[in-house]
Amino acid sequence: MANGNQVIQLFEEFAPKHLAVEGDKIGLQIGSLNKEVKRVMVTLDVLESVVDEAIEKQIDLIIAHHPPIFSPLAQVNDRSTAGKITMKCIQHDIAVYVAHTNLDVCSGGVNDWMSEAIGLRDTKVLVPTYDEPVYKLSVFVPSTHAHDVSRALGKAGAGHIGDYADCQFRVSGTGQFTPLEGTDPFIGRPHKTEQVDEVKIETVVRESQKKRVLKAMKDAHPYEEVAYDLMRDEIEGHVFGLGRIGRLEQAMTLEQFAEHVKTSFGVEGVRVVGDPGRSIEKVAILGGDGNKYVSTAHFKGADAYVTGDLYFHVAHDAMALGLAVVDPGHHVESIMKQGVIDVLSKKFEKAKINVDLIQSVANTNPFQFK
Incomplete structure (x- = not known):
């Protein structure tokens, strides 16, 4: 058991709030941290099914990657999804804390976990956002x-x-x-x-x-x-940012690489842009919606770009640039659930904190392959 503020203080040592991009909806969104916490659940999304899971498992604090409240609520009632979620959490004294782009950007965070999953080496930041x-x-x-x-x-x-x-x-x-x-x-x-x-x-x-x-x-x-x-000092500090770019252990064709990405993230399918037979060695990767950074990936010499939510016309832009793209979906960011649990387990052990860490099992992927 630990105080909620102590739990989040340890978490923010890993993913400090100042690393989030400007305007991002992070931090405590629902409830209070001024309470004793016995059970923490980590989730990608906070849907109603996730809150029901938290109620069933007697969770005190949810740590999420995607904010359940993206814009101000005019009313908090059961007529909106966000309202229902907020009401249920308050009724059952469940706090919801969000780490979004700060968890993407931090060293050892979402983009590093994704890079490791597909076996990239010698990685560097793709889109610098903060020079410490x-x-x-x-x-x-x-x-x-x-x-x-x-x-x-x-x-x-x-x-x-x-x-x-x-x-x-x-x-x-x-x-x-x-x-x-x-x-x-x-x-x-x-x-x-x-x-x-x-x-x-x-x-x-x-x-x-x-x-x-x-x-x-x-x-x-x-x-x-x-x-x-x-x-x-004028010494260059550690550079943080979105996405990573690195190299595969050995080159493979785009067709082989697409299958590798699919297997690495355990998804049913991926969308692919480019010639299936072209060679892929240098790879850029960015979790979530990476449409804005197609030209950045190309400029930095990537053979392929792995990201989610690829738009139709952005796919055309990638084709024109000669950049291959593999889109495994936005939901592959769920890799953060085990990642956060691994980080907090070590921190809790060092701080001698006895708090249960639980990975949400509710399926929040809205897409199915038929």
């Missing part, structure tokens, strides 16, 4: 405690540059201070100027690490007031 800021942190520490603070910074994740971790620079010097009335200095006495052998430790910190690193630094630092600087 990097800061230079400088902290002044008495030389006797420099090792402790240095180690705390590294354990909190500071100092990651490219393929190198725990990058730091140190310089020794003399620190001077005068404690004032009411202070309880670690070194010295009030109203007496002190000079201390100190070490200046410099390292880099990403935006998403800032709070964690600063807390670790202050916890390890012996001084009552920690002297430090935090300045925005």
Whole structure:
């Protein structure tokens, strides 16, 4: 059992809200997180059948990928689908939290799970949406405690540059201070100027690490007031974005690749654009509706583009560009259900939280193949 806010705080460490594209409908949509949570259900969609499943399984919190409320509700009653869903959730004290494009964009999220499913390697972001800021942190520490603070910074994740971790620079010097009335200095006495052998430790910190690193630094630092600087750096940060582009282990024909996609996602059929015999090696993939990024996939050199909800005229555009497209449908994003459960299981175990994680089994795919 855990507080609902604690559950979501752990989840947002993985898929922070600031990664969502502007205007996306994410976060808590129905109910309250200010309650004890015993059972969490993960789902792609929040349909009425999913809510009925949640009621039957005594779920306290639903984590969904697709928002059940896309636009403001004029009324909340049983005359609309969204109204029925909202009423049922409130009546049974079920909170609904949505992680949409932030779950697509985050490292190890939907688009990475989809890339892994079809065996892409050396993947990069297809459509950059967020370049995470990097800061230079400088902290002044008495030389006797420099090792402790240095180690705390590294354990909190500071100092990651490219393929190198725990990058730091140190310089020794003399620190001077005068404690004032009411202070309880670690070194010295009030109203007496002190000079201390100190070490200046410099390292880099990403935006998403800032709070964690600063807390670790202050916890390890012996001084009552920690002297430090935090300045925005021009180092290129980690790039987040929609979709991925990478290579298959070995080239295959479009006909073979389409069958591979079909098998990998366990779907009954796929729609294919392009010559069945053409060779496919470099592949772009984007979960959900990827119509807007056909030209991006082509520009970045993809032989084939895997996405859902392909429009008729966009398919013509792809043909004109010479880009093959495989459309396995929007519902393949349901791969997020097991993915989220795997992530949260590890986080709950580390935090010593005992919460049941349940994958929704309600079928929310509106399409059938006959």
